[in-house]
Amino acid sequence: MRIPLLAGSRLTVVDVPPDALVLSSPPPVEPITEVGAAVREALRFPLAGLSIELLATRGGRATIVVEPPALPIPGAVRDPRQEALAATVSELERVGVAAGSQTILVAGGLARKAGAAEIESLVPPELARRFRGRLEIHDVAGDLVELGKAGRVRLLVNRTLVETDLVVVVSAAESVLDGGPGALVAAGGPEALRSSTAASLLETAGSHGWRIGVELERALSTRVPVIGVSLSLNPPAVTGAFHGYPYDPRSLERIANSTIRLAFRLAPGVVRSRLLASIPREVTATAVLAGPPSVAHVEALLRAVEARATPLDEPLDVVVVGIPATTPHLPRERPNPVLAAYLGLGLALRLWRDAFPIADGGTAILLSPFDRKFPHPSQSPYRTFFNALRALGTRAATEARELAPT
Numbered sequence: 001m002r003i004p005l006l007a008g009s010r011l012t013v014v015d016v017p018p019d020a021l022v023l024s025s026p027p028p029v030e031p032i033t034e035v036g037a038a039v040r041e042a043l044r045f046p047l048a049g050l051s052i053e054l055l056a057t058r059g060g061r062a063t064i065v066v067e068p069p070a071l072p073i074p075g076a077v078r079d080p081r082q083e084a085l086a087a088t089v090s091e092l093e094r095v096g097v098a099a100g101s102q103t104i105l106v107a108g109g110l111a112r113k114a115g116a117a118e119i120e121s122l123v124p125p126e127l128a129r130r131f132r133g134r135l136e137i138h139d140v141a142g143d144l145v146e147l148g149k150a151g152r153v154r155l156l157v158n159r160t161l162v163e164t165d166l167v168v169v170v171s172a173a174e175s176v177l178d179g180g181p182g183a184l185v186a187a188g189g190p191e192a193l194r195s196s197t198a199a200s201l202l203e204t205a206g207s208h209g210w211r212i213g214v215e216l217e218r219a220l221s222t223r224v225p226v227i228g229v230s231l232s233l234n235p236p237a238v239t240g241a242f243h244g245y246p247y248d249p250r251s252l253e254r255i256a257n258s259t260i261r262l263a264f265r266l267a268p269g270v271v272r273s274r275l276l277a278s279i280p281r282e283v284t285a286t287a288v289l290a291g292p293p294s295v296a297h298v299e300a301l302l303r304a305v306e307a308r309a310t311p312l313d314e315p316l317d318v319v320v321v322g323i324p325a326t327t328p329h330l331p332r333e334r335p336n337p338v339l340a341a342y343l344g345l346g347l348a349l350r351l352w353r354d355a356f357p358i359a360d361g362g363t364a365i366l367l368s369p370f371d372r373k374f375p376h377p378s379q380s381p382y383r384t385f386f387n388a389l390r391a392l393g394t395r396a397a398t399e400a401r402e403l404a405p406t
Helices: 035-044 080-094 116-120 125-130 181-185 190-195 208-221 249-256 259-266 269-278 293-308 337-350 380-392 395-403
Strands: 002-007 010-015 062-066 102-106 134-137 144-150 153-158 167-172 226-233 285-291 316-322 358-367
Touching: 002 249, 002 316, 002 358, 010 259, 035 080, 035 226, 035 285, 062 080, 062 181, 080 102, 080 125, 080 167, 080 226, 080 285, 144 208, 153 190, 153 208, 167 181, 167 293, 181 208, 181 293, 190 208, 208 226, 208 293, 226 293, 285 293, 316 337, 337 358, 337 380
Parallel strands: 062 102, 062 167, 102 134, 167 226, 316 358
Antiparallel strands: 002 010, 144 153, 226 285
16 A cells, blocks of 8 residues: 655655554544534533523623634634534523623633634634624733642633633533643643643543643632533545545545646645645534533543544554644644654654553654744744754753753
8 A cells, every 4th residue: 555644745655564554534423514503502401510591690791712723733714613602602692691791712822822814713704793792812921810729830810711700611622631621721821831741632541731621620610600612523634636535545545646746746845835735624523512611521532532543453663653744833834843743742642542552662753854944933932942952962951951040
């Protein structure tokens, strides 16, 4: 079998030995056709806790927490989270919270603050035209309110989360750190965000970030009612001429033998990047669940894992991971070496459950050009970080430098 893999903006065809194992997404699950209706039903009949009708204060205020749709990679112009947000706004109006009394809080954590393009990707045009509420972009260095501590970590949150009558978290279940209580952490302070770690992005056990998120959710719930809506998503599906990639073996052979691939190979890097970005894609939802954010999120994540998982009989000796030419955050840019390594080691190789997929002493090969380019000014800090890593060399030296007084 010949497998086309992205390596930066290049499409590299890998000849796979007969005894090799190809890990790809299973075929998409039958999607929900009416995401808005599913959201309204979930809010009326949550998995646990009270319905939104009993939690909301008629004539009161509400804060809706959303995250920039950085995951999954790649994204799509039409995202079911847009419909989920619009349906949540409408449901709040139905229970007596006017649109003008609603605040949409964009929780971007430590990432760059969302710009106009990212804001437009959050809401459908219909909602953008009629929404008369308030839109706020979270700032980790802004005016935050302390709710307590999770161990030694201070729990700080955006003021809009406590100066309201109801908090609604609308997110997709992509990992234990993204969505659900993780969205509340992303609307908090830098200390909690920096402490939000996880060996596996699909297991709550052993995840310090998950524990911080749950503690934050509990602390916030003592001040204001909190409910969450979590979506299970299908992996991004390519449409058009490349329909079926990467789960359909026929599409792999079709792309590997395509004359378009040869022309694509000869094109300049800028042209290749634009062509890749122009390939039509779609993201669909397979389930919508509501309840306390941690409850709804973990149930939606389990359903997503069940639909996307590929079981392994034994750990792998060698794994090859193709690294696409995109950053793991918004706005999408060409990744520098640090971000390319994070895509492979920090994302792809942390999407496991039960046991790490590579055997002790095994090898992980990241297929990427690792171009030492750092677009100015957005990626300039990564240049400093990259040079520091090269100078320090070892992890112990890096941690020593990090802990040294400034």
